[in-house]
Amino acid sequence: MGCRPGVAPEAVLALLKRAGQGLPAFTHLAAPAFRVGETSLAEAAARLGLELLWLEAPALEAVQPLCPTRSAAALRATGLASVAEACALAGAGMGASLLLPRIDGAGVTCAVAAGSSA
Secondary structure (H helix, E strand, C coil): CEECCCCCHHHHHHHHHHHHCCCCCCCEEEEEHHHCCCHHHHHHHHHHCCEEEEECHHHHHHCHHHCCCCCHHHHHHHCCCCCHHHHHHHHHCCCCEEEEEEEECCCEEEEEEECCCC
């Protein structure tokens, strides 16, 4: 997950619902550690009964070459050209692959991956 500061929990939940259509059930959510203060992410995870992984910059930087979506705006704002896809891949673990590339909603982005942790 990626998000802008102050995003509404309902926006996160709506995008997750859209992202999950036709895919296996989510096992957890992953977001960048620099958003740890965004209560909407934690609230959405809690409402869905999912663990929320906070991923540090080195893990997200390591998977940037695997991310097909690149955003100049995200790079300027966060230092990462891909936030949601990086979170999905890093959060899914070894051998992860994207099941759903980045989609966006009202101030929030989401990608879905599967791997050894998923």
